[in-house]
Every structure is written in C-alpha cells, then in structure tokens.
Amino acid sequence: MKNFNGKVLFLDRSDINTDEIIPAKYLTEISKEALKPYLLEDIVLQGFNQAKDIKGKSVVVTRDNFGCGSSREHAPWAFEVNGINLVIASGFARIFRQNMFNCGMMAVEIDKALLDRIFNLFADKDTAVETDMDKMTFKFIADDLIEIVPFTISEYDFSLVKAGGWVDYADKNY
Amino acid sequence: MGKTVAEKIFDAHHVDCPSGDIHVISLDAVFCHEITTPIAITDLMERGKDRVFDPSKIKAVIDHVTPAKDSKTAMQGKILRDWAIRHGIKDFFDIGRNGVCHAIFPEKGFVRPGFTIIMGDSHTCTHGAFGAFAAGVGTTDLEVGILKGVCAFKKPESIKVNIFNSANNPPNSGNLPKGVYAKDVILSLIGQIGVNGATNKVVEFCGPVVDKMSMDERMTLCNMAVEAGATSGICAPDMVTVEYLWQFIKDEYTSKEAALQSFSKFRPDNDANYFKIIDMDISSLQPQVTFGYKPDQVKPVSQMEGTRIDQVYIGSCTNGRLEDLEIAASILQGKKIADSVRGIVSPATPDIYSKALDKGIIKIFMDAGFCVTNPTCGACLGMSNGVLADGEVCASTTNRNFNGRMGKGGMVHLMSPATAAASAIKGYIANSDIYLL
Ligand code: SF4
Numbered sequence: 001m002k003n004f005n006g007k008v009l010f011l012d013r014s015d016i017n018t019d020e021i022i023p024a025k026y027l028t029e030i031s032k033e034a035l036k037p038y039l040l041e042d043i044v045l046q047g048f049n050q051a052k053d054i055k056g057k058s059v060v061v062t063r064d065n066f067g068c069g070s071s072r073e074h075a076p077w078a079f080e081v082n083g084i085n086l087v088i089a090s091g092f093a094r095i096f097r098q099n100m101f102n103c104g105m106m107a108v109e110i111d112k113a114l115l116d117r118i119f120n121l122f123a124d125k126d127t128a129v130e131t132d133m134d135k136m137t138f139k140f141i142a143d144d145l146i147e148i149v150p151f152t153i154s155e156y157d158f159s160l161v162k163a164g165g166w167v168d169y170a171d172k173n174y
Numbered sequence: 175m176g177k178t179v180a181e182k183i184f185d186a187h188h189v190d191c192p193s194g195d196i197h198v199i200s201l202d203a204v205f206c207h208e209i210t211t212p213i214a215i216t217d218l219m220e221r222g223k224d225r226v227f228d229p230s231k232i233k234a235v236i237d238h239v240t241p242a243k244d245s246k247t248a249m250q251g252k253i254l255r256d257w258a259i260r261h262g263i264k265d266f267f268d269i270g271r272n273g274v275c276h277a278i279f280p281e282k283g284f285v286r287p288g289f290t291i292i293m294g295d296s297h298t299c300t301h302g303a304f305g306a307f308a309a310g311v312g313t314t315d316l317e318v319g320i321l322k323g324v325c326a327f328k329k330p331e332s333i334k335v336n337i338f339n340s341a342n343n344p345p346n347s348g349n350l351p352k353g354v355y356a357k358d359v360i361l362s363l364i365g366q367i368g369v370n371g372a373t374n375k376v377v378e379f380c381g382p383v384v385d386k387m388s389m390d391e392r393m394t395l396c397n398m399a400v401e402a403g404a405t406s407g408i409c410a411p412d413m414v415t416v417e418y419l420w421q422f423i424k425d426e427y428t429s430k431e432a433a434l435q436s437f438s439k440f441r442p443d444n445d446a447n448y449f450k451i452i453d454m455d456i457s458s459l460q461p462q463v464t465f466g467y468k469p470d471q472v473k474p475v476s477q478m479e480g481t482r483i484d485q486v487y488i489g490s491c492t493n494g495r496l497e498d499l500e501i502a503a504s505i506l507q508g509k510k511i512a513d514s515v516r517g518i519v520s521p522a523t524p525d526i527y528s529k530a531l532d533k534g535i536i537k538i539f540m541d542a543g544f545c546v547t548n549p550t551c552g553a554c555l556g557m558s559n560g561v562l563a564d565g566e567v568c569a570s571t572t573n574r575n576f577n578g579r580m581g582k583g584g585m586v587h588l589m590s591p592a593t594a595a596a597s598a599i600k601g602y603i604a605n606s607d608i609y610l611l
Contacts, residue, residue, distance in 0.1 A: 170324065
C-alpha cells in the first residue's frame with residue numbers, strides 16, 4: 001500500500017479541474033516523473049505559490065467536484081510523483097476519483113460540514129494527517145490541536161488500494 | 175419497475191459484481207488516441223502483457239496533435255501506430271485519414287445503439303447520441319479495456335432532460351428558436367445544473383426538440399454532458415439514428431423499420447426510475463456564451479455583446495461537423511472577418527472537409543479571411559494550431575473554457591458556430607441574428 005500520511009496542502013476552492021492540475025501541453029511526456037515540476041501550474045487560487053506550497057506535502061484537502069474536466073490520468077500521476085497519494089474533498093469528478101483508486105491512491109469523500117470544520121481549524125496552520133486504514137480514520141494534527149475524522153471507502157476501492165491498482169486485479173479476475 | 179437506457183445497456187453487458195454497487199461490464203468498443211493510449215501501451219509492455227482483447231473492437235486515431243509538432247508528439251504517434259500494426263488493429267486512422275476521435279468514429283459507423291464504449295478521453299460521452307453508453311476513462315481503465323474488454327462502473331442513475339418549445343406552432347413541433355442551436359441548449363442546461371450537476375449520472379436527453387434534432391446536433395448535446403460531470407449523455411435510438419447508420423447496417427436488417435424495432439430494446443421504459451427529471455422549455459432561450467473559467471458560467475450573448483476577441487475558432491468534437499460549418503458559412507457568405515481577428519476553422523474529419531469543399535463552404539471561409547486547418551483537435555486543448563498568447567481572448571465553438579485551456583493566460587468564450595461566425599465579422603462577441611434570414 002502507498003503512504004497516506006504527511007503534511008497537508010489545503011486547496012480552498014471547488015471545481016478545480018484537471019487542466020489546472022496538469023496543463024495539456026505536458027501531456028506529451030511519456031514518463032510520469034517528467035510531470036513533477038508542473039503540478040498545479042495553472043490553478044486559479046489566490047495566494048497559491050506553486051514553487052513553495054507543494055514542497056513537502058503528502059495530502060491534499062480541498063472542496064467540491066475536485067478533478068473535473070479532462071480524463072487525463074496525468075493528474076493523479078502528477079500528485080503521485082510529488083509524493084501526494086491522498087486527496088480529501090467533499091466531492092470528486094467521477095473519472096478523477098476512479099483514476100486515483102486505479103493507481104492504488106485514495107480520493108476520499110467526507111461530509112461537507114466536517115470538511116468546513118477542518119478548513120476552519122487547520123487551513124492556516126502547519127497541519128499533518130495520519131491515516132489509519134484499520135480504523136478508517138484521519139487524524140489531523142497541528143501543534144496541540146488534534147481532530148479525528150472517520151471516513152469510509154467501499155470494499156472494492158479498498159481492494160484496489162491493497163492490490164496497488166486495477167490492472168493486476170482485472171487480469172487475475174476476468 | 176421499468177428501466178432507463180443506461181440500465182438496459184448495463185444489464186445486457188453484465189460480467190461481474192465485485193462488490194456492492196460496482197458492475198464490471200463487457201465492452202463493445204475501445205477507442206484510442208495518441209495522447210492517453212501510449213502510456214497504457216508502454217505499461218502493458220512493461221508488465222509483459224502486450225495483448226489486446228479483440229483487435230476488431232479497438233479503433234485508434236492520431237488526432238490531438240497532427241501532423242506531429244515535435245519529437246515528443248511524433249513519438250506518441252509512433253507508439254500508437256506501431257501498436258496498431260503489431261496487433262492487427264485495422265481501424266487505425268493516421269495522417270491523411272485522421273480526424274477528431276468523437277467525429278470520425280461515428281462517421282465510420284463504429285457506434286450502435288446499446289453499445290458500451292470507453293476511451294481515454296472525457297468527451298467519449300458524445301457517442302451516447304446513438305443510444306450507447308459511452309464513457310471517458312483514465313489510462314488505467316483504458317489499459318484494462320484494451321487487455322480484457324471490460325470496465326468497472328457504479329451502475330449510474332439517470333437524469334432525464336425533457337427539451338421542448340412551448341411556443342411552437344403546431345405545439346411541440348420541436349423547433350429551436352431562431353439563432354438558437356444545440357450548443358446553446360446544452361450551455362444553458364449546464365448553466366442551470368452546474369459543472370457538478372450530473373456527476374456520476376447519465377443524462378438522458380429526450381422530448382420533441384431532441385426527437386427533431388439531427389445526429390450532428392445530438393452529438394453536440396451529448397458531447398458536453400461531461401461538462402456537467404455526467405458519465406455519459408444518451409439520446410434514445412429512433413429513426414434518425416437508423417437513417418444515419420443505415421449505410422453501415424443495411425446488410426444486417428431487412429428494412430429500416432426492422433432495424434428500429436431491434437434498437438427499440440434500448441429505449442427507456444415509460445415507468446423507468448430517474449434520479450431527477452428536468453423539463454426544459456426553450457421557447458425563450460437566447461444564444462448563450464460563457465464568461466468565466468467554468469462551462470457553467472453562461473449568459474445570453476446579448477449581455478456579452480461587444481466583448482473584445484482576438485481569435486475565432488470553429489471546430490472540435492463539439493462543433494466541427496458539417497452542419498456546424500454550414501451554419502457558420504451561411505453567416506460568413508460574402509463577408510470579411512474583422513481585421514483585428516484571426517479566424518481558424520478546423521473541419522473535424524477528412525470526410526467533413528471534403529464535403530465542405532464540394533459544397534463551397536471552404537471557399538466561403540477562405541474568402542472571409544479564415545485559416546483552414548487539417549482535421550485535428552489542435553487549438554481546442556492549446557497544444558497546436560492556434561494557441562493563444564497571454565491575455566488573448568478566443569471566441570470558440572469548443573467545450574472547455576478552463577483557465578489556460580487554449581494557451582496560458584488566454585480566455586475562452588464558448589458559443590455556437592453561428593455566434594462565433596457573427597463575432598468574427600464584428601471583431602467582438604456578437605449575436606448572429608442580424609445575419610440570419
Ligand atoms: S476536440 Fe477538444 S475536447 Fe474534443 S477530443 Fe479533441 S481536445 Fe478533446
């Protein structure tokens with residue numbers, strides 16, 4: 001299983017699309033690693049600094065309909081090569097969400113009210129997440145502030161995370 | 175309880191139910207292009223699984239950047255080309271025969287009512303215009319589709335959108351208001367339900383207006399369903415569908431009526447269960463245009479009239495078909511585009527290009543001052559053939575106005591071919607009504 005722990009990058013906007021996550025002009029790259037410097041290059045988000053804000057982050061917490069637009073799996077890959085395997089949001093576009101689990105990564109939906117609370121408490125702090133896959137909880141930590149957030153993913157999504165993706169699963173089963 | 179079109183298609187393609195609401199379905203076609211497929215091919219090779227489930231069900235095209243613009247795009251084309259040859263994929267469309275995927279595959283007769291189709295491209299939903307379940311997927315799903323001919327989906331609920339015009343005389347004869355086209359209808363719907371309004375859902379378009387629409391118009395509708403988050407757009411198959419497909423299916427059926435009868439099993443039941451039903455009266459609908467970076471930010475053209483533009487782009491899988499070019503040409507005929515504007519038209523396939531030549535449409539575009547490109551996605555996704563400079567504005571018949579979509583720092587206003595043509599003449603966003611008889 002991939003690593004789902006680490007520092008949080010808060011992206012406080014809904015409808016962030018995959019063109020913003022990785023612009024089309026980089027889709028000519030044939031290796032995932034080559035996408036690394038371009039993650040979130042075209043994002044429209046006040047105060048966001050691509051050069052500084054991504055470094056050292058392992059988890060993204062964002063709002064609604066994350067990853068809408070193009071089907072490009074380059075979007076999850078661009079996160080993956082930057083060490084980000086987990087995105088938490090109140091909603092995802094279907095293809096992006098599926099692409100994440102197909103790569104053994106996680107796109108986890110949590111309730112909007114809960115998400116609001118996390119943003120209120122942690123968005124302006126240096127925050128980390130610890131993910132407990134047995135108890136299905138995220139532990140948000142900043143200084144002495146701690147918040148435990150339960151989550152659910154389907155058995156099927158969990159099996160993709162454990163198998164490391166959909167290709168081996170499908171080849172074995174169909 | 176009756177069933178929606180999507181439910182009927184899912185039931186006819188059931189393979190497995192690995193857990194809860196996840197359904198693995200068999201695929202009738204896997205479409206491929208050179209941007210998202212090469213990584214799937216390379217990964218299959220690395221896994222020692224360089225196989226395809228059925229070469230006759232895989233269709234491939236080089237369309238996004240063609241002719242290749244640099245060494246990297248040349249390599250993407252080469253990987254796809256070599257793979258198609260290696261596996262005996264006969265329906266592979268290379269330069270000279272290639273066009274925008276969602277225009278060329280229907281034109282070649284590769285879509286049928288009741289089909290299940292995936293492609294590594296979000297606008298695969300276009301093919302739902304034929305009563306198919308057609309969904310965009312990422313590279314991993316594509317890879318499994320190529321290898322095994324299956325894909326996993328949550329069984330989607332459907333939203334029924336009933337489109338009618340209460341002002342028609344005779345009532346409900348399905349006519350669009352003057353100057354209003356399928357593009358305006360879908361932009362208006364997206365504006366109404368939002369970019370997230372149909373996420374994980376299928377949008378089933380129906381009603382007198384849809385019944386009357388041509389396949390080109392239905393494809394425009396279904397094409398943009400994904401801009402509201404939908405998995406697929408769907409128009410139930412009818413005689414219009416049969417007429418379009420007849421040249422490809424005439425040996426399979428004794429008559430068009432027999433074909434219609436057979437396809438009717440993929441029409442929705444009257445008592446089908448919908449997640450939501452939207453009644454859309456288009457009697458007072460005006461031409462629409464987007465104003466922001468999201469496709470749901472739409473306004474009537476009248477409220478955007480006068481907005482400065484630098485470029486006009488007519489083309490793409492949304493509006494690069496023959497009817498689109500005909501409409502634009504009817505407005506451009508005998509006129510010149512404004513000196514301050516660069517006009518680019520990209521017929522979506524060689525067949526459309528060739529017919530547009532025969533009909534004198536290309537000449538009208540050229541005389542008006544348009545540059546005519548070969549069939550390609552090109553400028554639509556800002557990769558070639560008309561990329562915007564920082565701060566430039568494009569009036570475009572494409573489907574996405576995302577920040578940077580047609581070039582970093584550029585602004586895209588989505589609109590119909592008629593509005594785009596009128597805007598080209600004026601040099602700013604303009605209503606086409608003054609040019610329409
Ligand atoms: S024309 Fe544009 S939207 Fe359509 S397939 Fe090509 S890049 Fe995608």
